Amino acid sequence: MGPYHQKGCDMTGLFVVFEGADGTGKSTQVSATAQALQQAGHEVIITREPGGSDVAEALRSLVLDPTTTVDDMTETLLFAAARADHMAKTIRPALDAGKIVISDRFVGSSVAYQSAGRGVSQHVVEEINQYATGAVSPDITIVLDMDTGLADTRRDTRGTVVDRMESAPDGFQEAVRASFLVQAETAPERHLVINADQPASTITDQILTYLQTHHGVTL
Ligand code: TYD
Numbered sequence: 001m002g003p004y005h006q007k008g009c010d011m012t013g014l015f016v017v018f019e020g021a022d023g024t025g026k027s028t029q030v031s032a033t034a035q036a037l038q039q040a041g042h043e044v045i046i047t048r049e050p051g052g053s054d055v056a057e058a059l060r061s062l063v064l065d066p067t068t069t070v071d072d073m074t075e076t077l078l079f080a081a082a083r084a085d086h087m088a089k090t091i092r093p094a095l096d097a098g099k100i101v102i103s104d105r106f107v108g109s110s111v112a113y114q115s116a117g118r119g120v121s122q123h124v125v126e127e128i129n130q131y132a133t134g135a136v137s138p139d140i141t142i143v144l145d146m147d148t149g150l151a152d153t154r155r156d157t158r159g160t161v162v163d164r165m166e167s168a169p170d171g172f173q174e175a176v177r178a179s180f181l182v183q184a185e186t187a188p189e190r191h192l193v194i195n196a197d198q199p200a201s202t203i204t205d206q207i208l209t210y211l212q213t214h215h216g217v218t219l
Contacts, residue, residue: 087132
């Protein structure tokens with residue numbers, strides 16, 4: 001299914017990533033997409049970043065803890081360290097086994113949050129993450145895009161505890177959103193941008209249709 005990833009590797013699964021600023025409805029779409037694919041008979045694993053493996057989940061608590069401060073390079077390296085563990089223990093074995101891997105966030109989030117948001121050089125973020133992932137990249141990244149004000153309102157009414165990233169200064173979420181759009185423009189064949197201000201079921205249909213037509217996923 002997946003042409004992608006890395007030259008000369010024998011991974012046969014499909015690697016699908018969801019990205020978007022906070023409050024754009026990623027988690028809902030991750031679950032709905034996975035459920036539809038499972039019902040169609042595919043072997044699917046859902047995972048998330050930061051997290052998705054034991055060490056990465058421990059690093060998640062550390063890096064998102066709202067009571068700590070973390071400098072920008074440390075933050076970049078902690079997200080990358082979590083990603084390396086996630087890749088080695090969860091993503092790569094599942095792709096090798098021919099599964100569809102759906103990850104809630106991946107390297108695109110580090111480019112958006114640590115580079116566009118915090119100001120770490122994009123080249124540095126990309127380079128660090130080449131090492132962290134062993135150069136494995138998604139077949140398709142689905143970007144859920146929404147007006148930042150609307151996403152903020154949805155986040156505020158969600159009622160969950162605000163993590164350290166969500167308490168970043170004004171303008172941060174705007175920069176994050178813009179970065180995802182630039183990333184998609186730079187590699188349009190590997191991104192699908194969806195207007196996230198639509199009914200959830202309409203969005204899921206658009207995602208499934210795309211996977212069917214562009215990645216040969218049977219439904
Ligand atoms: P997430 O669990 O997706 O939070 P939410 O469901 O609120 O969107 O991600 C946690 C936060 O971590 C989110 O604000 C984005 C941030 N993040 C980074 O800054 N860099 C990264 O590389 C990743 C994966 C996430």
